[in-house]
Amino acid sequence: MKASKPLFAVQAVLTALLVLSASIAVPILCRPFYYAHIPSIQAFTGGTVEEIRLIYDQVMDYCLDLRPDFAAGGLPFSESGASHFADVRVLFQLDLTVAAISLVLLILVFFVSRRTKRCAALVCGRGPGFWAGAGLLLIFVVVGLLAATNFDRAFVIFHSLFFPGKTNWIFDWQTDPVILFLPEEFFRNCAILILALLILWCVVLILADLWSVRRRKKFQAEHNGPCGPCGGCSGCQA
Secondary structure, eight states, X not given: OEEEHHHHHHHHHHHHHHHHHHHHHHHHHOHHHHHTTHHHHHHHHOOOHHHHHHHHHHHHHHHTTSSSSXXXXXXXXXXXXXXHHHHHHHHHHHHHHHHHHHHHHHHHHHHHHHHTTEEEOOBTTBOHHHHHHHHHXXXXXXXXXXXXXXXXXXXXXXXXXXXXXXXXXXXXXXXXXXXXXXXXXXXXXXXXXXXXXXXXXXXXHHHHHHHHHHHHXXXXXXXXXXXXXXXXXXXOOO
């Protein structure tokens, strides 16, 4: 196989996008994660389990484009509050779209590279999986440490970045009581879950790449290097 630096770049970027978007998608799609918070929410709001689940399910159905109009289990809401969930809906759909497209493209790249007998070049002796994992790991460990020191500040920065120029994410529970059913503890645990998944997948990518490169080097040694009986693969880089 012939080594390709553009293929390296494409695989690294797509892998990073898939890991990031898929990690974010887990708390979005896994409703039992929210349901596990119901006892504490119930103690705070006085709502029944069925009422709390209905509120969350209707909000998420709207954010996932499973219902056309915003609703929160019969709770009143302001126009500003509803507009924020419309903004959230756009971000959720963007994340899921990125996850789906990056997965499909990675599969296509895999089959095309096999068919054209090309492989991703190594950079500093490491493949695209290593650099995708290492890059994400470095960024989000730093982000996680900063958020751990002051989650409230990180929460404000997040909303300022993803909802620029808007203040509709600042809720008044008297006009938008739905915010009582989406407490800070839940969002903090979502952030912890996403960070944990990111770290897990980044470690898996790094270890898989280290194993793959070690296996490739062993293969080269056994077949007398890139010009030996293995077929003359110019992509066999150490």
